[in-house]
Structures are given as C-alpha cells and as structure tokens.
Amino acid sequence: MSERQTEKTYTDDEVRARLAAELPTWRLEDGWIRRTYRTSSWKGTLMVINTVGHLAEAAWHHPDLTASYAWVEVRLMNHAAKGITDKDFALAAKIEEVVQWQPAREGKGLEGTPDKDLRFAYIKYD
Template sequence: MTEDQALTEEQIQEFLNTYSAWELRDGWLRRKFGTPGWSHTLMLVNTIGYLAEAGNHHPDLNVGYAAVTVKLQTHKVRAITGKDTSLAQKIEETVLWQPAEDSALDGFPKKWVH
C-alpha cells in the first residue's frame, strides 16, 4: 500500500473497533478530548502539534475552553489513510498517558484529559 492510499471501510472499522472514542464522520476521523480547563487545553494542543509536526502529518483542530476536537484526513487524497490512523494512535497513546499505580509519579489530582 502506498502512503497516500485510502484505507478500505474494513480497515477503518478495525481502527474504530480498537479506538472506540474515535468516530468516522463526513469523511474524517474525529475525536473530542475534554480537559480540566484552558491551560490544559493549550498543553493538549501543543502536544498534538508536536506529534503532528514530528510525523509531518497535520490534523485540523477545533479548540474550546475545556475541549479539543481532532479531525484527521489525508488532505492530498481527501480520504483516510494509514497516516491518519497512525497519528490518531500516537495522539491517543500520548495524551491519555497516566502514571501507573506503583509509579513514583503522583499524576495530576484532577480529572485529566479524557
């Protein structure tokens, strides 16, 4: 598969079965993340921006006071490709990370990104 080849409906559904907080709507993979407030929203946007730049694949973001909606589609082909699911997986893995119960780290005391 070439890097800009659109994924099949089955491949997209497989991704959605694994990452159930994501949805396919209007030809875009979407996920809304909630945050405790504005400062965390900005940190989330910066983290997603860093991952997108590192991967050289850029989502559309809608930013509010305590929420960020990520929209992924490979603009060049106007379809969902492996680039989109790979970036979505990396975003999910990174922004939802929390220290383990037995970690020396305490973790943020309020409801974190969700």
C-alpha cells in the same frame, strides 16, 4: 514512497472496523476520523493543543483542530490522498497514547496530576 505512488485509502467500513478495534474513542464523521478531548479548563485545552501540535509536527502529518474553553476536537484525513490512510491511524494512536497517559497508573514513581485538587485539573480522562 515516491511522489507518483498514492497511499492506500480505506473505505468507510474499513475505517469503522479499524477504529472499533484500535481506537474505540475515535469516530468517522464527514470523511474525517475525529476525537474530542474534554479538558478541565482553558489551561488543559492549551496543553492538549500543544501536545497534538508537537506530535503532528514530528510526524509531519497535520490534523485540523477546533477548540473551546473545555474541549479540543482533533480531525485527521490525508489531504494528499483524499481519504483516511495509515498515517491517520498512526498519528491518532500516538495522540491517544500521549494525551490519555496517566503515569500514576503505571506504578513507576511518577505520581501524575493530583486528582483531588481542582487547581491542577488538566484533562478529563475516559
């Protein structure tokens, strides 16, 4: 896409429809698509932040983050386009896929984080 072309931005109604169909745990609020991930501790919060940071840097599309001891809020909006674009939906989908990944459910040999031992608690899955 050339510098002179602007990316398509979606109306609020279009954003809500796409979120409902593609990212039901995300919401539109104050011009941003947002998702709050609940974690089990500061360790889990830092792991989510680092994961989002890696994905954002690889995508070269950077969200705003707010964090506390047991949660991280991710906010996406395309600053250059001044609205929600396909980049926001694509990055949100990748973040959702990676942060919510539960290998044990796939049955491919990875056991995943132990559920019963709180010493290893990481994220509170939906």
